[in-house]
């Protein structure tokens with residue numbers, strides 16, 4: 001993974017524990033995943049997760065010296081065939097805008113863009129938790145589900161957060177769930193002023209990173225802009241709907 005991502009569009013060289021934790025929280029499924037091997041060395045991989053009738057590409061890569069020979073295409077086709085045989089309905093993935101090679105590859109396999117997802121870094125100008133209270137994960141997750149107009153991407157879905165160290169804040173009109181390192185996993189409110197209060201409360205833990213905000217969420221995106229957040233990545237979420245082969 002480290003070799004395949006050594007020239008990636010953004011720096012991505014996790015240590016072993018971080019990598020394992022990311023695989024495990026996303027629901028890595030070895031039965032659904034494939035590697036290409038040459039002389040006992042892994043030269044390409046498709047790491048895939050399963051949840052109910054959905055599969056998700058956690059990551060794919062080919063070592064630099066082995067690219068352009070169709071390895072990723074073959075690994076992807078094997079993963080898609082396995083998904084079809086397992087009765088999976090939809091295969092999901094995300095690709096960073098600007099990773100043209102990978103996006104072309106996924107389009108060739110039949111994936112289509114479903115929505116754009118924005119990633120932000122925010123040093124909030126005035127952290128303040130006075131209008132929110134700390135609460136438990138279940139309560140806040142329910143409130144967020146009630147007010148959110150969009151579904152969190154795979155890595156921020158409630159199933160991915162179980163077991164993680166979280167700080168959930170409750171507001172009378174919304175909620176926010178923050179993870180390690182100030183990662184804002186989920187946030188939603190019934191009105192923009194509550195969203196503003198929630199972000200101010202979240203910022204009391206430190207600098208914030210929001211990964212995969214639905215770009216159609218005008219209230220949240222314009223608030224991020226107003227607070228001076230830096231949009232550091234835009235991703236395309238892609239989906240392949242599979243025919244029912246059973």
Ligand SMILES: CC(C)(COP(=O)(O)OP(=O)(O)OC[C@H]1O[C@@H](n2cnc3c(N)ncnc32)[C@H](O)[C@@H]1OP(=O)(O)O)[C@@H](O)C(=O)NCCC(=O)NCCS
Pocket residue numbers: 004005007008009044059060061062063066067068069070071072073074094095096099100101102104105108
């Ligand atoms: C993306 C990546 C996995 C492709 O691996 P690969 O084994 O070289 O891919 P393939 O040989 O199967 O190429 C398949 C198709 O991908 C596309 N493609 C791959 N690399 C490309 C590039 N640099 N520029 C343009 N198209 C590219 C082409 O459409 C190619 O089709 P072709 O047969 O018509 O040329 C590899 O470049 C990689 O590991 N990149 C770094 C990590 C990464 O970006 N992973 C994807 C994260 S979403």
